[in-house]
Amino acid sequence: MSIDYQKEKDGIVTLCFDNKERGANVLNQKFVSVFKGAVVKLTEEENLQGVILTSAKSDFIAGADLEMMIRADEAAKTSEWIEDFKGQLRKLETLGVPVVAAINGSALGGGYEVALACHHRVCLNNPKIWLGLPEVTLGLLPGAGGTQRLPRIIGIEQSLPLLLEGKKLKPDQALKAGLIDALAENEEELIQKAVAFIKKNPEATQPWDQKGFRWPGGSPSSPKLAQVWAIAPSMTSKKTWGKYEAPTKILSCVHEGSQLDMDSALRMETRYLVSCITSQQAKNMINTFWFQLNAINKGEQRPDGIEPKAVKKVGILGAGMMGSGIAYVSAKAGIEVVLKDVSLESAQKGKSYSEMLLDKAIERKRSTPEKKEALLSLITPTQDVADLEGCDLVIEAVFEDRDLKATVTKETEAVLDPAAVFASNTSTLPISSLAKASRSEEKFIGLHFFSPVDKMKLVEIIMGEKTSKETLARAFDYVLQIAKTPIVVNDSRGFYTSRVFTTYVLEGLALLGEGAHPRRVEVAGLDAGMPVGPLALSDEVSIELMYKILMATKKDLEASGAKLPDHPGHKVVFHMIEELNRLGKKSNEGFYEYPEKGSKSLWNGLAEHFPVSEDQLSRDEMMDRMLYIQSLETVRCMEEEVITSASDANIGSIFGWGFAPFHGGTLQYINAVGLKKFATRAKELASKYGERFEPPKLLIEMAEKGELFR
Numbered sequence: 001m002s003i004d005y006q007k008e009k010d011g012i013v014t015l016c017f018d019n020k021e022r023g024a025n026v027l028n029q030k031f032v033s034v035f036k037g038a039v040v041k042l043t044e045e046e047n048l049q050g051v052i053l054t055s056a057k058s059d060f061i062a063g064a065d066l067e068m069m070i071r072a073d074e075a076a077k078t079s080e081w082i083e084d085f086k087g088q089l090r091k092l093e094t095l096g097v098p099v100v101a102a103i104n105g106s107a108l109g110g111g112y113e114v115a116l117a118c119h120h121r122v123c124l125n126n127p128k129i130w131l132g133l134p135e136v137t138l139g140l141l142p143g144a145g146g147t148q149r150l151p152r153i154i155g156i157e158q159s160l161p162l163l164l165e166g167k168k169l170k171p172d173q174a175l176k177a178g179l180i181d182a183l184a185e186n187e188e189e190l191i192q193k194a195v196a197f198i199k200k201n202p203e204a205t206q207p208w209d210q211k212g213f214r215w216p217g218g219s220p221s222s223p224k225l226a227q228v229w230a231i232a233p234s235m236t237s238k239k240t241w242g243k244y245e246a247p248t249k250i251l252s253c254v255h256e257g258s259q260l261d262m263d264s265a266l267r268m269e270t271r272y273l274v275s276c277i278t279s280q281q282a283k284n285m286i287n288t289f290w291f292q293l294n295a296i297n298k299g300e301q302r303p304d305g306i307e308p309k310a311v312k313k314v315g316i317l318g319a320g321m322m323g324s325g326i327a328y329v330s331a332k333a334g335i336e337v338v339l340k341d342v343s344l345e346s347a348q349k350g351k352s353y354s355e356m357l358l359d360k361a362i363e364r365k366r367s368t369p370e371k372k373e374a375l376l377s378l379i380t381p382t383q384d385v386a387d388l389e390g391c392d393l394v395i396e397a398v399f400e401d402r403d404l405k406a407t408v409t410k411e412t413e414a415v416l417d418p419a420a421v422f423a424s425n426t427s428t429l430p431i432s433s434l435a436k437a438s439r440s441e442e443k444f445i446g447l448h449f450f451s452p453v454d455k456m457k458l459v460e461i462i463m464g465e466k467t468s469k470e471t472l473a474r475a476f477d478y479v480l481q482i483a484k485t486p487i488v489v490n491d492s493r494g495f496y497t498s499r500v501f502t503t504y505v506l507e508g509l510a511l512l513g514e515g516a517h518p519r520r521v522e523v524a525g526l527d528a529g530m531p532v533g534p535l536a537l538s539d540e541v542s543i544e545l546m547y548k549i550l551m552a553t554k555k556d557l558e559a560s561g562a563k564l565p566d567h568p569g570h571k572v573v574f575h576m577i578e579e580l581n582r583l584g585k586k587s588n589e590g591f592y593e594y595p596e597k598g599s600k601s602l603w604n605g606l607a608e609h610f611p612v613s614e615d616q617l618s619r620d621e622m623m624d625r626m627l628y629i630q631s632l633e634t635v636r637c638m639e640e641e642v643i644t645s646a647s648d649a650n651i652g653s654i655f656g657w658g659f660a661p662f663h664g665g666t667l668q669y670i671n672a673v674g675l676k677k678f679a680t681r682a683k684e685l686a687s688k689y690g691e692r693f694e695p696p697k698l699l700i701e702m703a704e705k706g707e708l709f710r
Contacts, residue, residue: 001030003038004056011049012198013042014191018056025057027110027144028065032085039088042095050198051095052191053118054102061111069140070286072277079274086144086266089117098204100194103180104187106130108168112179113144116153119204120197122190123171125183131174134166136246138289139282139662143273147253148265152208154178155217156254157228163250164236178216208262220258229255243529243662245281280672284664288654292647292665293485301488301645302476303469311335311478315391317408319350319381322425323397325453328354331378333482338388339381347381354379357454389415393478395447397425400549405429406437413439421474423447427498428549431464431491441466445475448495450656458655459484462495485655487648489637493553496634496643497656500666503629503692504657505541506569508534510689511622513572515613518591518606524622529660534626535602539590543576544583550574567692575609625689627669628682630659632693634666638709639698646709667709675703 004016015038017025025031042051055061072078092099101107101115103123112131115121123129133142133150141147142163151159154177161167162177174180182197184190197204207213218224236247249272257265276282314330316323319341327339327350341347355376361367380387388394394412398404405424413422423445424434435444446462459479463472472488479486489496504525511521512535522533530537538546550573554564564570576582576590582603584590592600634653637643643652650665663669670678679695686693702709 001025001028001034003034005038005041007045010195010199011047012052012195013045013048013050014052014054016054016056017061023057024059024062025055025111026062026065027085027114028068029081031065032081032088036084036088039091043091048095048097049202050097050195051092051099052102052194052198053099053114054191054194055104057105059105059111060101060103060107061114062106063109063111064140064144066138066286066290069277070283070291075274075278078277079270082143082270082273083267086270089114089145090263090266093117093119093206094209096203098198098201100197102190102194103129103131104190108132109135109142109146110144113142113146113149115180116145116149119201119206120182120194121180122182122184122193122197123174123180124187124190125171125185127170129171130168131171131179132166132168133163134168136164136244136250137166137285139244139246139279139285140276141246141250141253141269141273143253143269143276145266145269147250147269147272148257148262149206149208150179151254151258152213152215152262155215156220156225156258157217160228160232160251160254163254164247206262215258220255241526241529243527243660245279246276249276281662284662284668284672288647288650288664288668289661293651295647296485296487296645296651297480299476300647301486303473306470306473308477309474310481311393311474313338313391313393314478315340315388315394315412316397317341317394317412318397318399319347320397321353321451322449322453323395324350324353325451326395326397326425326449327351327379328357328375328454329482329484331375335378335481337379338391339379340383340385340388341381342383344381344383347383351376351379351381385411386415388412391416391420393421393423393474395423395425397449400426400429402429402434405434409434409437410439419443421445421471423475425449428494428552430493431462432466435464435466442468443471445471446491446495447475447479448497450497456655457485458497458652459486460495460497460652460656461486461488463488463490465491485651487643487652487656488645489643489648489652490641492637492640492642493556496637496649497652499637499642500630500633500653501657502546503633504530504626505534505538505546506567507626507629509538509569509572510567511617511625512591512606512610513568515611515615516617516622517612518602518610520616520619521622522602524619525626527619528623528626529662530626531658535591536600539585539592542584542586543573543590544586546573547577568690572610580605580609624681625685625693627660627663628678628685628693631666631670631678632682632695632699635670635696635699638667639696649709670699671708675699675706675708679703 001019007013019025099118100120101118106129107115133146135142182193184193240247253269253272256268313336315338316327317340319339327337330337339347339350358372421443425447427448431446435441438444445467448460450456450458461475476486508521522535525533557564582589588594593603594600634649643649646667649667653659653666654661659666679699682693682695
């Protein structure tokens, strides 16, 4: 790490950050040491008129060194270097001369906190630049002064959403929000504006260091802020179910710090930050949402030696919700789209879905009519298969019917170039069996999207038995092209996501069938960190669809001489469909009732058909069953090589069906518990509830070797 220290004749010093060992400037102990030397030199300068901070990298400062953060386990040592760094920032802002951040690239987390310690912030007006404090998304808090300086600059009420949600803003948005003070169109103007501020404000000081400082938006004790403090904790708890440590600590930092002078507030903030850094929760989230997610997006599972290639024209078969969503995200990425359905009217209706999304974006000022027209012009609705000629990728998104999929595959491939890739958006049917209808099984692959496609980040890429590496590379490139996160799995019934997701739902149904109170089942699911309770989720997915999948699975297994494994949850599904004809939310009758007016509520008839037992399991017991069964099934998927990467398993579980993010994914959950301890608890559950909880051989072997899922 180096800092280029340049003093001009006018007495202005420029500190240019340049980490020559890495591609970005990161905050770590080396940075602190070099930065400290530069600050000492500044304090000794004669005729110092001002200081400009900028970067030799494409980013300003990327943030804290997360490799160091994830290893930090000694509170005293961690606190020492953080306090040392914050001390230098405090010296910088009290030098007695104006200090300006000339932000030439993204400044996130600790990088933006360095800018906050300056008296003025000028940023390049580049839409690729991001500014903000996203630490909360990694289980951390902005602890280099962010929870103290930002509220004192833009106000407590305005700063809380940025701190609690980790929002990142483009430069123009940041200017409106008050995170920066000015924009520059190029780097020359950036420095010119920084110099101009210094010369115009020779005695610049931070607002909080001025006598009579007044909080923007009202003082912490004002009646308006009293309402914020009364509501914010409960709103945060409602969103997080009290499971996330960082948001609560951020609130404490802002509230407690607002009662203190800046120096005391910064020391208090450090204590909260250190407690986050050394927590298991932060390590879970940093591991998964930073290291593993980055590894996926950098192509960890993409075959080597194959040049990247962008999709120019994609054909989509089926203009239902999935097909329409895939058309939208493809066109949004600038890809020409042919959206085919059985009738032109149906295809046009599918295109109207994109129009609806764009109208909403315009209403929220996230798009413009011009952008809307440009995107819609890329989507061609049709009923004619001949219009698919020239597509280099076709995605089939018709109903989950094997015969129908085979028909559209043959029909479509007849007009495609032999080099084109054919993908099926199936959630359960084995890709290898669907590929048999294709003229080239090597060019056939699965692309499992999640609904709604425009919001869900994940795409599960499924390799058939004969799918080539080149086809995988093309599919991988397309998923990245449409700004989604790809995970790669091998073929099996339910693949990875559908297979493991189903275990959560079925465990909730099993609990209901055993006599657990339905409300307690739902609360246990939410308390475990899942986004929706298992009964509500069954209704959303459709109990009827679950039933059809079970029956199809039963038929396929019997045809191969096997039987559908017995599961207590199956009986609940069969009873709801065969005896009660309650299909789920789509029919307004499932485990819940859905009145035309008002909120949904649990069906009163549940107690009659699934009597509530006098002996209720503890919430912890139910939570363990719901979480353990998902992790155990993930290990079985690893054992069977359905999934081969811990990164894909963890990210897939969180992005695919919402496995508790603070646990870092299904495999990281096992790591955090400890493999031996997890296996022991799994055996206890197996002895009570059945062999589905028996720890797989792979888990036992890894536990004995002291290994982790990496």
